[in-house]
Amino acid sequence: xxxxxxxxxNPVLTIGPGKSVLYAAEFxxxxxxxxxxxxEGNQLLGIITSRDIRLNHPNRIVADAMTKKVICCxxxxxxxxxxELMKIHRIERLPVAEKDRIVGIITKKQIIKYIxxxxxxxxxxxxxxxxxxxxxxxxxxxxxxxxxxxxINNFGxxxxxxxxxxxxxxxxxxxxxxxxxxxNNYDYVCRYGGDExxxxxxxxxxxxxELANGxxxxxxxxxxxxxIPVTVSAGISGGKRKYSRNTVKQKxxxxxxxxxxxxxxxxxxxxxxxxxxx
Amino acid sequence: xxxxxxxxxxxxxAEMSIRFSEFELPPMQDILVIGRRAPIGPEAVRRMVxxxxxxxxxxxxxxxxxxxxxxxxxxxxxxxxxxxxLDNILxxxxxxxxxxxxxxxxxDLTISIFKEVxx
Numbered sequence: 001x002x003x004x005x006x007x008x009x010n011p012v013l014t015i016g017p018g019k020s021v022l023y024a025a026e027f028x029x030x031x032x033x034x035x036x037x038x039x040e041g042n043q044l045l046g047i048i049t050s051r052d053i054r055l056n057h058p059n060r061i062v063a064d065a066m067t068k069k070v071i072c073c074x075x076x077x078x079x080x081x082x083x084e085l086m087k088i089h090r091i092e093r094l095p096v097a098e099k100d101r102i103v104g105i106i107t108k109k110q111i112i113k114y115i116x117x118x119x120x121x122x123x124x125x126x127x128x129x130x131x132x133x134x135x136x137x138x139x140x141x142x143x144x145x146x147x148x149x150x151x152i153n154n155f156g157x158x159x160x161x162x163x164x165x166x167x168x169x170x171x172x173x174x175x176x177x178x179x180x181x182x183x184n185n186y187d188y189v190c191r192y193g194g195d196e197x198x199x200x201x202x203x204x205x206x207x208x209x210e211l212a213n214g215x216x217x218x219x220x221x222x223x224x225x226x227x228i229p230v231t232v233s234a235g236i237s238g239g240k241r242k243y244s245r246n247t248v249k250q251k252x253x254x255x256x257x258x259x260x261x262x263x264x265x266x267x268x269x270x271x272x273x274x275x276x277x278x
Numbered sequence: 279x280x281x282x283x284x285x286x287x288x289x290x291x292a293e294m295s296i297r298f299s300e301f302e303l304p305p306m307q308d309i310l311v312i313g314r315r316a317p318i319g320p321e322a323v324r325r326m327v328x329x330x331x332x333x334x335x336x337x338x339x340x341x342x343x344x345x346x347x348x349x350x351x352x353x354x355x356x357x358x359x360x361x362x363x364l365d366n367i368l369x370x371x372x373x374x375x376x377x378x379x380x381x382x383x384x385x386d387l388t389i390s391i392f393k394e395v396x397x
Contacts, residue, residue: 056319057315057378059318060319060322061319061322063321064318
């Protein structure tokens with residue numbers, strides 16, 4: 001997961017607190033930007049936005065028109081954290097500050113561009129990079145984590161018998177079922193690659209098992225209606241918050257959980273089970 | 279030909295009047311009430327006061343309402359309590375459509391004392 005320091009804009013266009021609102025408006029128009037951090041020396045004092053410009057007399061000085069409570073992010077924040085912050089506060093531009101000193105700026109446009117790279121274009125689900133990041137967040141918060149990996153049975157045969165277009169449609173149908181079944185407050189679903197889908201959940205393993213079982217049955221019931229009956233096998237693995245503060249170990253925990261779930265799913269398939277828990 | 283002779287006859291004059299008076303220091307008298315959308319905001323007033331009359335005015339800001347701040351000559355607080363002064367100023371200022379303007383307030387304070395004494 002990228003950190004803000006990796007793609008923030010630097011140097012930042014700023015304005016002094018003693019400039020007039022009119023000057024700020026003309027400067028913003030010339031540079032085609034919607035907001036300017038207000039800086040004196042190295043200190044970040046506030047931010048003046050198009051809204052502040054609209055509401056204040058052009059004769060006022062920027063110090064009297066700016067928004068004083070500035071929402072900032074740290075260069076070490078993740079893109080996900082910043083996307084959430086922007087969503088909560090409905091802001092388009094966020095100064096990046098380090099000890100009250102402005103070191104960069106990040107825009108909503110940049111964040112959206114990055115997040116769209118986390119999407120799987122065929123199914124609309126997130127891809128595996130996103131799931132690693134989410135799993136890290138679950139571990140950081142100290143929650144339990146369970147991973148369910150679904151693998152389509154005989155997907156190669158489906159492609160051969162019905163063609164790749166129908167194969168893709170089949171993947172889309174399964175993605176739709178997964179999205180319908182998950183609870184967005186606890187479960188995160190992604191296309192892991194090829195015909196594999198992963199759900200990372202903060203639920204305990206018993207609840208994860210119930211979820212997996214329901215999805216497997218649902219896929220078996222729903223897919224015949226599309227003309228291509230499909231079944232899936234699943235592997236379920238669970239972990240705890242043992243390494244909640246160590247990023248490297250977190251990644252190892254997640255990789256290990258996904259790997260275990262993958263092997264369990266293959267084993268379930270060969271043994272003719274719907275799923276296996278490891 | 280006729281037009282140009284007319285032009286020669288006309289004369290352009292400007293009247294000039296010069297009036298000298300003493301610059302009031304500071305130019306804001308006793309109190310300045312700053313509307314929330316006035317052309318000059320509290321920070322600009324603070325800078326002006328600091329430059330023209332350092333340590334003689336106190337700037338009091340308000341979170342809400344049409345009055346954003348008042349700058350009060352601190353000497354007034356020697357005569358009248360802060361709350362009484364502010365309450366009265368705000369009460370009167372709010373009767374005017376203050377939000378987009380600055381009000382210069384001149385305050386005359388007279389203390390009247392009547393005492394009965396034994397003779």
